[in-house]
Amino acid sequence: MPQLNVRGVETSILVEVSKALVEEMASICQCGTDNFTIEALQMVSVFGGETVPTYPFVEIAWFERGQVIQDELARAVTQHLNKAGVAEVEVAFKVYQETSYYINGRPCATP
Numbered sequence: 288m289p290q291l292n293v294r295g296v297e298t299s300i301l302v303e304v305s306k307a308l309v310e311e312m313a314s315i316c317q318c319g320t321d322n323f324t325i326e327a328l329q330m331v332s333v334f335g336g337e338t339v340p341t342y343p344f345v346e347i348a349w350f351e352r353g354q355v356i357q358d359e360l361a362r363a364v365t366q367h368l369n370k371a372g373v374a375e376v377e378v379a380f381k382v383y384q385e386t387s388y389y390i391n392g393r394p395c396a397t398p
Contacts, residue, residue, distance in 0.1 A: 288383070289316070289349035291364070294328040295341035296373055301327050304367040311367070315359045316352060343368065343376040350395075351382050 289312070293301060305325055313320045332341040345364050361378040368376045385396035 288388075289323055289347050289360070291323070291325045292328055292346045292348065293325060293344070294330045295332075295343040296327070296345075296368060296376075298327040300368070300371045300373065301325055304371050308363065308367040311363045312360055315356055315363060343373050345376060345378045346381055347378065348381040348383060350385060350388075 309320045309323045309325070312323055316322070330341045332339050345368075347360060347364070357380055361380075364378050365376055386394060388395045
């Protein structure tokens, strides 16, 4: 955790930026690179009776780490994708509560 769910960005672009992006995000969050996953979601978008390109959108699911770190992650994701040729991208955060997140049936929150 964090998990990036990315739509509207070619998988080849995500492959290109993934190593440097994850290294920067790990540095920002002060954790190992193995804490991050990037999912390339294949979407079909529809508008006006036609299929249209899917807008570049990154949802970051994570445990809250504060506004400063959130801002830095959003900046890092945006900069890496912009540098790879994605002209515009939106980033949104989905916050999990440790009391509501389980790994192998055990809550992440410690009693």
